[in-house]
Amino acid sequence: MKNKMLGRRTDLDVSTVGLGGANIGLASQAQVYEQHVLRPSETLMDLELGVATVITAIESGITLIDTAPKYGAGGSETIIGETFSRRPDLAERCTVTTKIGCTSPEDGFDHSYQRARLSIQGSMNRLGRVEFDLVYVHDPMGFTMSEVMSGTVRLLTTLRTNGLVKYIGIAADNPATAAEYIETGIFDVATVSGAY
Numbered sequence: 001m002k003n004k005m006l007g008r009r010t011d012l013d014v015s016t017v018g019l020g021g022a023n024i025g026l027a028s029q030a031q032v033y034e035q036h037v038l039r040p041s042e043t044l045m046d047l048e049l050g051v052a053t054v055i056t057a058i059e060s061g062i063t064l065i066d067t068a069p070k071y072g073a074g075g076s077e078t079i080i081g082e083t084f085s086r087r088p089d090l091a092e093r094c095t096v097t098t099k100i101g102c103t104s105p106e107d108g109f110d111h112s113y114q115r116a117r118l119s120i121q122g123s124m125n126r127l128g129r130v131e132f133d134l135v136y137v138h139d140p141m142g143f144t145m146s147e148v149m150s151g152t153v154r155l156l157t158t159l160r161t162n163g164l165v166k167y168i169g170i171a172a173d174n175p176a177t178a179a180e181y182i183e184t185g186i187f188d189v190a191t192v193s194g195a196y
Helices: 029-038 047-059 076-087 113-127 145-161 175-182
Strands: 004-006 013-014 065-066 095-100 130-136 165-171 189-191
Touching: 004 189, 047 065, 047 076, 076 113, 095 113, 095 145, 113 130, 113 145, 130 145, 130 189, 145 165, 165 175, 175 189
Parallel strands: 065 095, 095 130, 130 165, 165 189
Antiparallel strands: 004 013
């Protein structure tokens, strides 16, 4: 597996192929549809299948895992956290990224400061971490930049200052939205996965 530095402003040396956490623990395309479309507010992800997936990915050379509270209503983060509680040796071999913006699919996106605090605390609990290498602002489309900057971004910059988050990213499925945030100079990494 080839590795590359993530972005131009980080020291995160990660595999060029990562594991996306949106569908771990789901055994079929029908389950993916049911999880994300029909029943997004509950976790349909199978814990053991998910743990086996994460272990196999890391043992195959993957060193980048991406997740979010929205994925499986917290199920994705729970699976990754459980994997590392069983296999702490694997946690040392990879970078796990998560996002802030949607703590539960039924609640939708919310970039207020208070919701951002709840979101990061939930991610810390599910993933079993107190520090993160990289946390993304998750899909700020539909919010003014002022709302996001005074809420989610303010929390992330505080966490970065306090050493609890090393790098801040923007994860916006709309490239134009991502560009607006990139131009602020605050963000270390950007992803536009849905646009890809």
